[in-house]
Amino acid sequence: MEKLVITGGTALHGTIPISGAKNAALPLMCTCLLTEDKVTLENLPRLADITTLTDLLNHLGVTVTIEGGKGGMLAGRSLTFDGHTINDTVAPYDIVRKMRASILVLGPLVARMGEATVSLPGGCAIGNRPIDLHLKALEALGATIEMEQGYVRATAPGGLKGGRVRFPFVSVGATENILMAAALAKGTTTIENAAREPEIVDLAKCLNAMGARITGAGHETITVEGVEKLHGCTHAVMPDRIEAGSYAVAALMTRGDLLLEGAKAEDMQATLDTLTEAGGIVTVEDVGVRVKANGHVQGFNAVTQPFPGFATDMQAQFMALACVADGASVITEAIFENRFMHVSELTRLGANITVKGSTATVRGTKLLRGAPVMATDLRASMGLALAGLVASGETTVNRLYHLDRGYERLEEKLRSVGAKIERVAD
């Protein structure tokens, strides 16, 4: 196991290159299951989750080759996914349990092969993460769904048929799964109350480049005209709006000034608005988004919502910011049922946080004191690392594998703008 050792107190100044988005890359990688041609994805981040999904795609019969990496280690990777021969339609528990986004192979597999058996992902630290919406949506397209010994089996021997999918509430993954499945269904599918995240728009862009006929991505209703076959394409993964938002918070927390190179303001407006409410100065430049502190941080309010609202994946990072703001902040987690695990760890650093149901009230304090803390999930660990950047003395963040799932070269990027941070073996 490895841990991060952070010595707080340095204002961060400089430029941080933003990597390709993990939550766009994962569904994009699954599109290779929909075609016999090759799909090349550029700007892929080097992350554990990408490796886990590559292992799963290999298991299903996809061959993955690394294209010559333009720009070397600092640029994103280009990988080519060749799904010409799918020789297995079972996604096994020992892979799926490592990453619940593995469920995104379900829709493409049943659309292309007429069947798919995927281990139930199981819950994770932030909630039990059911997949009922994924399954109901596939049934609306004519799939038969059976559950057997911890696996879900979807079959559509005659292929999927276009239909009407109406989500009772927004689900990013269910929208992605059904969008990919509908691309090869016979007839037209409408997806109502669809997720509007930028990652959905990126996925639709890639699918349309493969010959799909998708309109309305990014809006509440998406229409998909199914086609017989999809062909290959080359697609560059969008920049990671959550990574960019996380470093934007670091700029304000440490009273610094960071240029987030490659970040797109329109993908993270709610994050930028909340940073401005907290006292940050946000400017959009040609090469990215700049966030500058203006001397003090004031308390703010945030309620997590589906896009374009305040992202749940930014909640832990903003809670760290609230810990060092002047005055009180009120943060409500309205998407996941258990996404406050970072609260007890932040309290170990001296934070003053009270939780009532899904709402946390944070009373800012001038001084956080470094201490050993435990990462519990991906974004919680980033919140703890951010707190360590401002706490006096040394903070060690254990169980780094959580962070490595979603942040590429974290300590290098932070060190390059002045942070005192090391990765050491535990």
Ligand code: EPZ
């Ligand atoms: C995606 O997860 C992201 N993961 C999550 O990011 C993100 O937090 C989440 O969307 C919300 O934005 C990836 O894109 C790989 P949902 P997903 O389906 O698709 C409930 C990170 O840190 N629900 O939009 O699983 C669910 O339990 C990760 O990068 C059902 O009840 O999220 C949750 O309460 C964490 N039934 C809510 O809906 C279902 O069938 C939203 O979940 C599906 C979801």
